[in-house]
Amino acid sequence: MKKNIVLLPGDGIGEEVTASAQRVLDAVAHQFNHTFTYQTEAIGGAAIDEFGTPLPEATEKACHASDAVLLGAVGGPKWDENPSHLRPEKGLLGIRKSLGLFANLRPVQGFAELLHASPLKHEVVNDSDLLIVRELTGGLYFGTPSERRDDGASVVDTLAYERSEIERIVRKGFEAASVRRKHLTSVDKANVLESSKVWREVVNEIAPEYPDVTVEHMLVDAAAMKLITAPTDFDVIVTENMFGDILSDEASVLTGSLGMLPSASLREDGFGLYEPVHGSAPDIAGQGLANPFATILSAAMMLRYSFAMQKEAETIEKAVDSVLKQGYHTGDLNVKNGQKVGTKEITDYVIEMIEDHS
Ligand code: ATP
Ligand code: MG
Numbered sequence: 001m002k003k004n005i006v007l008l009p010g011d012g013i014g015e016e017v018t019a020s021a022q023r024v025l026d027a028v029a030h031q032f033n034h035t036f037t038y039q040t041e042a043i044g045g046a047a048i049d050e051f052g053t054p055l056p057e058a059t060e061k062a063c064h065a066s067d068a069v070l071l072g073a074v075g076g077p078k079w080d081e082n083p084s085h086l087r088p089e090k091g092l093l094g095i096r097k098s099l100g101l102f103a104n105l106r107p108v109q110g111f112a113e114l115l116h117a118s119p120l121k122h123e124v125v126n127d128s129d130l131l132i133v134r135e136l137t138g139g140l141y142f143g144t145p146s147e148r149r150d151d152g153a154s155v156v157d158t159l160a161y162e163r164s165e166i167e168r169i170v171r172k173g174f175e176a177a178s179v180r181r182k183h184l185t186s187v188d189k190a191n192v193l194e195s196s197k198v199w200r201e202v203v204n205e206i207a208p209e210y211p212d213v214t215v216e217h218m219l220v221d222a223a224a225m226k227l228i229t230a231p232t233d234f235d236v237i238v239t240e241n242m243f244g245d246i247l248s249d250e251a252s253v254l255t256g257s258l259g260m261l262p263s264a265s266l267r268e269d270g271f272g273l274y275e276p277v278h279g280s281a282p283d284i285a286g287q288g289l290a291n292p293f294a295t296i297l298s299a300a301m302m303l304r305y306s307f308a309m310q311k312e313a314e315t316i317e318k319a320v321d322s323v324l325k326q327g328y329h330t331g332d333l334n335v336k337n338g339q340k341v342g343t344k345e346i347t348d349y350v351i352e353m354i355e356d357h358s
Helices: 014-032 044-051 057-065 088-099 112-117 163-178 194-209 220-229 241-252 293-305 310-325 343-357
Strands: 002-010 035-040 068-073 103-109 129-135 143-149 154-158 183-188 214-219 236-239 262-266 272-276
Touching (some): 002 044, 002 057, 014 035, 014 068, 014 293, 014 310, 014 343, 044 088, 057 088, 068 088, 068 293, 103 163, 103 293, 112 310, 163 194, 163 236, 183 194, 183 220, 183 241, 194 214, 220 236, 220 241, 272 293, 293 310, 293 343, 310 343
Parallel strands (some): 002 035, 002 068, 068 272, 129 236
Antiparallel strands (some): 103 262, 143 154
16 A cells, blocks of 8 residues: 655654654565655754744645555644744644644553552453543534623633434444454443533444444543443443543553554544653653654554554554564663663564564
8 A cells, every 4th residue: 555644743853763663664664565754844843943933834735635644743842832822732732733632542551660650450451452442523622602791700611522423423432442352341431421412322322333332421520430440341432522631631641651652543534643641741851762652553553543554553462563573772760670672663663573574
């Protein structure tokens, strides 16, 4: 297959980790006979410095014309004092909005070599492998009115959804479950919220379209508890914007390693922007020390969710797993008895594993 990928390195370690992921994508393309072409565009602080805006028009255009986007990270102390329209983060929010990315996917996977850094007991978090599908463009964070009234004597926020907005995110949940372990947990607060009652209805209406996926409804408070007591019970969680925001941060600490977490933001047609969960890590930028795994795993998500390349995605994930198993790790990862290496070296090892695999 031929695919055109836009790379948005952004700031700080963004450049190093996207360069690593590109090398890994090339190795996969070579093994599986695909052709990936790349176009690099500016975003965030780097774009402010070069073009005077965090989201240049050329970047937006290139992303719209591409098959998928891989982003590094934006931001850093250099732009912290900038006025609000010249903040690097505006570039990221702007491109998500421009591309209509309403579904945020965050997988959380326990790597055995890193579990001693988890706040949970090994027995609890071991083998945890779950995916949170969060609605990203509606719900409580976007509903109107959202305002103070009578000089702050009262205040209102609004949790509003069009039925069609619920349908499309719920479908993303089912689709994701159907390429995983085929279990979907829909999280809501249907004992209190009218929006959650409709959410449940929609899930139940769509469920027959995915007969091989089992569905369970769970209240958000119960889900928050279960993420800590029994994370391995989950496969895919689909939920409203704010619930998903909170639960995905909760879930991200389970495995004890920020540098390992990928993410995807998707549109209805499968188009997506892929990025690591971590930020630009200005303290180690440009030193060749950054952990590229979160971005490499984001590239694997790109293959799975935008290009329907399951085997290729698994090849990357297995390669990362093997490199960790051999004890190789970057400085941010606390691996016992392992060997600490830099960004380039660890990427070399991943590529070697990919070449061995096929
Ligand atoms: P942002 O506001 O952009 O989300 P942040 O302040 O939350 O950024 P990060 O940049 O995500 O912070 O990371 C915090 C610290 O964790 C970094 O300063 C760095 O030391 C470490 N870190 C994060 N990601 C990585 C990585 N990929 N490799 C190595 N260290 C990392
Ligand atoms: Mg942060």
